[in-house]
Structures are given as C-alpha cells and as structure tokens.
Amino acid sequence: MPPSTNTALSLSGVSKHYGKVRALEDLSFSVQEGRFFVLFGPSSVGKTTTLRTIAGLVRPDKGSVHIFGRDKTDAEIAGRGVSMVFQSFALYPHLTVYQNFAYPLVEEKVAKDEIDRRVRETAAMLKLDKKIDRKPNTLSGGEQQRVALGRSLIRRPKILLLDEPLTNLDAKLRHDMRAELKRLHRQFGLTIVYATPDELEALSMGEEIAVMRDGTVVQIGTPDELYEAPQDMYVAGKIGSPHMNMIRGRTAKDRSAVEASFGPLSLSRKIAAEAGEEAVLGIRPNDIRFAAKGEKGLDVSISMLEPLGDVTVVSVAAGQETLRMVLPESAATGLAPGQGASIYLDPKKFHVFRASSGQAIA
Amino acid sequence: MSNLSDLLEKLGLARKGGVDNAGWGRTLVVAIVSFIYFLPVLMIIFTAFKPQDAALSVPPTLSPTSLFGLIPDQYVFTPTLENFGSVFSRVMTAGGQPEPTGFDRFFFNSIVISSVSVLLALVIGTLASYGFSRYPLKGNDTYLFIILTTRMLPAIVVIIPVILMFRVVGLSGSYLGIIMLYTAFNLAFTIWMMKSFFDELSTDVEDAARIDGSSETKVFFKICLPQVVAGLAATFVFGLILTWNEFLFALLLTGVDTRTVPVAMNQAVSSGGRGTDWTLLASIETLFLIPVFLVTFFLQGHLLRGVTFGTVKR
Structure with missing residues (x-):
C-alpha cells in the first residue's frame, strides 16, 4: 500500500547488518507531516543508524525508505530534503559561523545576496548575530549547538533529523534547548525525527514516540499510550519514573488472578493466558497506596524511604518482592524502615505480561 | 629537606x-x-665568516666581536664575506683567474629536486592516505605495512639494484630519475603521517557536508583538506629536510648537470689537493641552511598548531 500523501516519511522492513552485527532488523514506522517524532531507546539500539538511513548516509540491506511518497531508498543524499543535527554537532571547524551557515546554500548554488540575507536572518533568530565571524571552537557548547541547528534549518528542509542533540549540553542548557526546539518545531511546521536515550526528553517533546530495542521498533504511540498501555515489558520498564514494579508469578486457575510469591493478586478481568503459565504483573509506583481502614490490603514491611521533595518514594518488602510506591510527602511523614504497613494495589491498573516473551497479555 | x-x-x-x-x-x-x-x-x-687562517688557529677564535672588551683579543676574529664569494667563483689553479664553480646551478638543482619531489609525494601521499583512512581495503593494515617496508632497509643496501635499474632505463643523471626516486622515498613517510591526521578528523563533519549537498570531491577539498593544513605543513617540512640533506642516492644517481649541493659540497672541498678548505665548507653549509630554515620558519605556525580543533567532544 503506497503511503498517503501527508506521510512525510515511511520506513518499511529496513534491515542493516555490519558483518555479524545487526544494526537494524525489519524496522518499520511512518511519520506524519509536521509531527515531532521521537526514537527512544538506550545507546546502540540503532537510533543513529536509523537517522543515517533516512539521510542516505547508510544504504539499507533490505527494505525501503519513502520520503513524501517517493522511494528514496537508493537516492543520492542531496535532494532528499532532509537535514541532520549530529550528536557531536559536526560543525566545520575551519569555517566561521557565517560560513557554516552559508555552506549548504553555497552547495545549492543560491545567489550571494540571498545567502547573505538568509545567514543574517538565521543568526538573528538563534541570537548568534554577534558571533558570526567566530570559529566554532571559540563558542560555548550551547552556541555550537545553535550553529548546528541553524545550519540544518537554513536550507528549509522538509524533514529535520536530530541525533541526541542535547546530550553534550549541561542540564540548564538542555532545559532551555528543549523549549527552543519545541518553539522552532511550531514556528516552521517541520517534521522532526528526534533520537534520544533520555526518557524525559522523549516524553516532554515527542508527539509520537517509537521505543526501540535491538534495531527494531517495539511500540509506537503517544506518550500517554506508552504510559497507559505498554505492549511489552521493555516499554513498561523504560517509560515512567520511578520504573514500574514487576511482580513474577503464575496465572491462577480461573485466569483472573496472578499467584505471586506473597499470595494471589486478583485482576479486574480474565486474561488470555493458560492456567499456571508464568506471568509478570506490572504496577506503577503511582498506583499503589496505603490501604484505607477496613479495606483488605497486602501486608508489607517498609524497607527504604527516598524523600524527593514533594513526593517520597517508599520501598516495601512483600514476600521476596520489593515494591516501590510514590506517596505525597505529607502521606509519608512519620514512616520509618522496619515498620509494617498494609498497601492497596489498584486491580484496574495492573499490566500483565507473558514471562516468556515479555508481551502484554490481553 | x-x-x-x-x-x-x-x-x-x-x-x-x-x-x-x-x-x-x-x-x-x-x-x-x-x-x-x-x-x-x-x-x-x-x-x-672567518679569514682562512683563523679557521684552525690555536687557541680557537670564538667571536666576531670582543663584546665591549669582555673577550680577550686573541679569541676574536675579523669577520669577512670573502668565503661566500668563493663558493660561486674562485681561483682553481695556481696563478689563474677566478672561475665560476657552478654552485648556483647546484643550489638550483637542490631546490628544484627536493621541492618538486616533496610536493609530488605530498599530493600522491595525501590522496592515498585519505583512501586508506576513509575507504579501507580488505587487509588495509597489510598494505600500509608493505608501504612502510620500503623504508626499512638502509639506502646503501638498495642502492646497487637502483643504479642498475636506472642505467637500463636511462634515468641516471636525469632530473626525472632522481625526482622519481625521492618521491617514492618520501611517499611511505607522507602516507603514514597524513593518514594519522585524517584518522583524527571527525567523520560526522564529512557526513554533515554530504547532507549539506557536497559531492565526495568537495568533501575532500572543502572539508577534509582545510582541516589537515597543519599536517600538510609538518609533512612537507620533514620531507624537505630529509630530501634536502640526502647524500648517497644523489652522489650515485645525479650527473654533472643535476648534481645537488651535498654532493657538490663534498667534491668542492676534497678537490684541489690542498687539504680541506674549512672556511669554504662552512660557508657552503651556511648558505645550504638558509632555504630549509626559511621554510621551517614560515610554516612554524602550522607546525605548532594542534590538530584537534575542539569542536568535537570525545
């Protein structure tokens, strides 16, 4: 089926191997025009290779890359309408800021006065007008970052690829640049593909997130979808902080409960698993609270307290399992390790995964 | 303590x-x-700068000036430029007229032969090292090793086959022959040296240029080459010094017209049967120092400059 016209980018079945190393394996996803799309996953899951494949720096072994409906799998790098910001910024060290900005336009043979106008416009937009005659190595990290961005934007690309652009910046600057990138995205209506290993960046910026593992996409969805309905233990463990509690157990006979080491946990539905099959039950720390008076709770003992200001992360021991729960700071005052407590796990918030494959059970 | x-x-x-x-x-x-x-x-x-008789005097003369009376008169010599004149023209036979010695030609030969061969090696070697660095062959290291082996034997060992080959193809005594030999001689060094400079560069920068619309040729000339200027300068100077001072190949492979200064120097000093003319030798050597000194001086800025440019956090 050919991708629809407002699909900016689509990859289907893309594989790339370097010798025996599998960089990408049957990778497919598509990005709507104007979307802020995030590739999320730890380092070396193939995020950079994916971006380089889209840019044309890497030719896939199998599969195809369509850009605005056209097959660009084996097309030249130039003329794809794609530009890229590298993790290392990759500024031209021997050229000034002005020349760095001008470079893509010179290569496109844009007229000189037009180049000058656009360079100055871009420099002003990124607040670099006073640094225009400097060489990159005399600029701060944040300024280098903005030069890299400006050089990518000046060509007015249809698709902008960003490879961990904030990784090399300090925390304060990262925060500012996140806002700046969102602003640029809105201002230009650009289609952005953004690779990051940082959960916070992914969730705060991405309109759509593809969680990657071992060179392929595990799940694609909005931040809410990934948080509410992870299709895989891997996704469940990557999205959300503190991480989801994972309780190992077996499916009960009537398939509406999971037998954990500390007793059965009943579910709000029957699950599509065999009776006795090993299952993993996930519950987010936010969905655990102390049992109300008269409510049937699970008896645990408090093992550790981590006050984080407005909330406190409480670790409790239930049988062999350690569960973490997030409580408002007021609810956690007066607690001490070693104390006993009764907690309530909301059955509607349980996520059940197959222990063998890690996939969510319907 | x-x-x-x-x-x-x-x-x-x-x-x-x-x-x-x-x-x-x-x-x-x-x-x-x-x-x-x-x-x-x-x-x-x-x-x-010493008069001939002061060259070997005992006690030795040490300074052209008494430094306001600081150095006793017996250690002071009166500087003269006469020796430099006799480098180019002097009396060869007793009672005769001064004759040209041909040293202008030998200096010209030295400059042409070393600069052409070092530049040639630089052009070929830079292209080759870029290839070795960016488009490695299967068994890349083996090829690089083989290239290095050309420098593993002392010149004296390979000189005889080289002479024989030059005789057969008629390259003996020609500019082409000695330039080709020096080029080959410099290539191994140039390739290894330049490869290390190219290896240092961030390939992301080159990929950025490709995405910005540059062809491979432009990536090389507009992006890579300007970043290794310091390397080119250093390689040029080292190659020049090696070639400029080379004696053995030049002695056996150059002819009367293509003789270089080191060979001519040897012959000028040992001819005449009057023993070694130390002041003449010293003035030839002094003149001989100047070109390399100037080149090194003007390229010094590049030689000292670091090769990493601080845009990449590694």
Missing part, C-alpha cells in the same frame, strides 16, 4: 604543583641546554 625545596622554588627550578608557566630558573636551564645543542651549528656559521 624543605629548605632545599624552598630554595629550588625561589630559583624557579621547582614549583608547588599544578601546571603553570615555567619559572626563570627552568627557562635558564633549557636555554643552556639549547645553546649546547646549537653550538656546533653556531661554530659552522662563525667559521664561514
């Missing part, structure tokens, strides 16, 4: 730690050592 370290610190010979500019004491020590190293060169340069 602490008294000693305090004393050393006061003299600028030691400091409490950390990295800082060296003190006066250390600078002085370095100056003295440098002077000892430079002394032979200085003696040659002074000898070039």
Whole structure:
C-alpha cells in the first residue's frame, strides 16, 4: 500500500547488518507531516543508524525508505530534503559561523545576496548575530549547538533529523534547548525525527514516540499510550519514573488472578493466558497506596524511604518482592524502615505480561 | 629537606604543583641546554665568516666581536664575506683567474629536486592516505605495512639494484630519475603521517557536508583538506629536510648537470689537493641552511598548531 500523501516519511522492513552485527532488523514506522517524532531507546539500539538511513548516509540491506511518497531508498543524499543535527554537532571547524551557515546554500548554488540575507536572518533568530565571524571552537557548547541547528534549518528542509542533540549540553542548557526546539518545531511546521536515550526528553517533546530495542521498533504511540498501555515489558520498564514494579508469578486457575510469591493478586478481568503459565504483573509506583481502614490490603514491611521533595518514594518488602510506591510527602511523614504497613494495589491498573516473551497479555 | 625545596622554588627550578608557566630558573636551564645543542651549528656559521687562517688557529677564535672588551683579543676574529664569494667563483689553479664553480646551478638543482619531489609525494601521499583512512581495503593494515617496508632497509643496501635499474632505463643523471626516486622515498613517510591526521578528523563533519549537498570531491577539498593544513605543513617540512640533506642516492644517481649541493659540497672541498678548505665548507653549509630554515620558519605556525580543533567532544 503506497503511503498517503501527508506521510512525510515511511520506513518499511529496513534491515542493516555490519558483518555479524545487526544494526537494524525489519524496522518499520511512518511519520506524519509536521509531527515531532521521537526514537527512544538506550545507546546502540540503532537510533543513529536509523537517522543515517533516512539521510542516505547508510544504504539499507533490505527494505525501503519513502520520503513524501517517493522511494528514496537508493537516492543520492542531496535532494532528499532532509537535514541532520549530529550528536557531536559536526560543525566545520575551519569555517566561521557565517560560513557554516552559508555552506549548504553555497552547495545549492543560491545567489550571494540571498545567502547573505538568509545567514543574517538565521543568526538573528538563534541570537548568534554577534558571533558570526567566530570559529566554532571559540563558542560555548550551547552556541555550537545553535550553529548546528541553524545550519540544518537554513536550507528549509522538509524533514529535520536530530541525533541526541542535547546530550553534550549541561542540564540548564538542555532545559532551555528543549523549549527552543519545541518553539522552532511550531514556528516552521517541520517534521522532526528526534533520537534520544533520555526518557524525559522523549516524553516532554515527542508527539509520537517509537521505543526501540535491538534495531527494531517495539511500540509506537503517544506518550500517554506508552504510559497507559505498554505492549511489552521493555516499554513498561523504560517509560515512567520511578520504573514500574514487576511482580513474577503464575496465572491462577480461573485466569483472573496472578499467584505471586506473597499470595494471589486478583485482576479486574480474565486474561488470555493458560492456567499456571508464568506471568509478570506490572504496577506503577503511582498506583499503589496505603490501604484505607477496613479495606483488605497486602501486608508489607517498609524497607527504604527516598524523600524527593514533594513526593517520597517508599520501598516495601512483600514476600521476596520489593515494591516501590510514590506517596505525597505529607502521606509519608512519620514512616520509618522496619515498620509494617498494609498497601492497596489498584486491580484496574495492573499490566500483565507473558514471562516468556515479555508481551502484554490481553 | 624543605629548605632545599624552598630554595629550588625561589630559583624557579621547582614549583608547588599544578601546571603553570615555567619559572626563570627552568627557562635558564633549557636555554643552556639549547645553546649546547646549537653550538656546533653556531661554530659552522662563525667559521664561514672567518679569514682562512683563523679557521684552525690555536687557541680557537670564538667571536666576531670582543663584546665591549669582555673577550680577550686573541679569541676574536675579523669577520669577512670573502668565503661566500668563493663558493660561486674562485681561483682553481695556481696563478689563474677566478672561475665560476657552478654552485648556483647546484643550489638550483637542490631546490628544484627536493621541492618538486616533496610536493609530488605530498599530493600522491595525501590522496592515498585519505583512501586508506576513509575507504579501507580488505587487509588495509597489510598494505600500509608493505608501504612502510620500503623504508626499512638502509639506502646503501638498495642502492646497487637502483643504479642498475636506472642505467637500463636511462634515468641516471636525469632530473626525472632522481625526482622519481625521492618521491617514492618520501611517499611511505607522507602516507603514514597524513593518514594519522585524517584518522583524527571527525567523520560526522564529512557526513554533515554530504547532507549539506557536497559531492565526495568537495568533501575532500572543502572539508577534509582545510582541516589537515597543519599536517600538510609538518609533512612537507620533514620531507624537505630529509630530501634536502640526502647524500648517497644523489652522489650515485645525479650527473654533472643535476648534481645537488651535498654532493657538490663534498667534491668542492676534497678537490684541489690542498687539504680541506674549512672556511669554504662552512660557508657552503651556511648558505645550504638558509632555504630549509626559511621554510621551517614560515610554516612554524602550522607546525605548532594542534590538530584537534575542539569542536568535537570525545
């Protein structure tokens, strides 16, 4: 089926191997025009290779890359309408800021006065007008970052690829640049593909997130979808902080409960698993609270307290399992390790995964 | 113990730690050592300006000036430029007229042969090293090793087959022959040297240029080459010094018209049967130093400049 016209980018079945190393394996996803799309996953899951494949720096072994409906799998790098910001910024060290900005336009043979106008416009937009005659190595990290961005934007690309652009910046600057990138995205209506290993960046910026593992996409969805309905233990463990509690157990006979080491946990539905099959039950720390008076709770003992200001992360021991729960700071005052407590796990918030494959059970 | 370290610190010979500019004491020590190293060169340069009889006088004459009476008169010589004149023209036979010695030609030969062969090696070697660095062959290291083996034997070992080959193809005594030999001679060094410079560059920068619309040719000329200017300068200077001073190949493979200065120097000094003319030798050597000195001086900025440019955080 050919991708629809407002699909900016689509990859289907893309594989790339370097010798025996599998960089990408049957990778497919598509990005709507104007979307802020995030590739999320730890380092070396193939995020950079994916971006380089889209840019044309890497030719896939199998599969195809369509850009605005056209097959660009084996097309030249130039003329794809794609530009890229590298993790290392990759500024031209021997050229000034002005020349760095001008470079893509010179290569496109844009007229000189037009180049000058656009360079100055871009420099002003990124607040670099006073640094225009400097060489990159005399600029701060944040300024280098903005030069890299400006050089990518000046060509007015249809698709902008960003490879961990904030990784090399300090925390304060990262925060500012996140806002700046969102602003640029809105201002230009650009289609952005953004690779990051940082959960916070992914969730705060991405309109759509593809969680990657071992060179392929595990799940694609909005931040809410990934948080509410992870299709895989891997996704469940990557999205959300503190991480989801994972309780190992077996499916009960009537398939509406999971037998954990500390007793059965009943579910709000029957699950599509065999009776006795090993299952993993996930519950987010936010969905655990102390049992109300008269409510049937699970008896645990408090093992550790981590006050984080407005909330406190409480670790409790239930049988062999350690569960973490997030409580408002007021609810956690007066607690001490070693104390006993009764907690309530909301059955509607349980996520059940197959222990063998890690996939969510319907 | 602490008294000693305090004393050393006061003299600028030691400091409490950390990295800082060296003190006066250390600078002085370095100056003295440098002077000892430079002394032979200085003696040659002074000898070039001495009258012939002062060259081997005992006690030796040490300075062209008495330094306001600081140096006793017996150690002072009166500087003269006469020796430099006789490099190019002098009386060859007793009672005869001064004749041209041909040294203008030999200097011209030295300059042409070394600069052309070093530049050729630089062009070929830079292209080759870029290939080795960016488009490695299967068994890349083996090829690089083989290239290096051309420099593993001393010249004296390979000279006989080279002479025979040059005889057969008629390259003996020609510019082409000696330039080709020196080019080949410099290539191994150039390739290894330039490859290390290209290896240092961030390939992301080149990929950025490709995405910005550059062809492979432009990536090389507009992006890579400007980043290794320091490497080109360093390789050029080292290659030039090696070639400029080369004696053995030049002695056996150049002819009367293509003779280089080191060979001519040897012949000028040992001919005539009057023993070694030290002042003449010293003045040829002094003139011979100048071109390499100038090149090194003008490229010094590039030689000293670092090769990493600080845009990439590794």
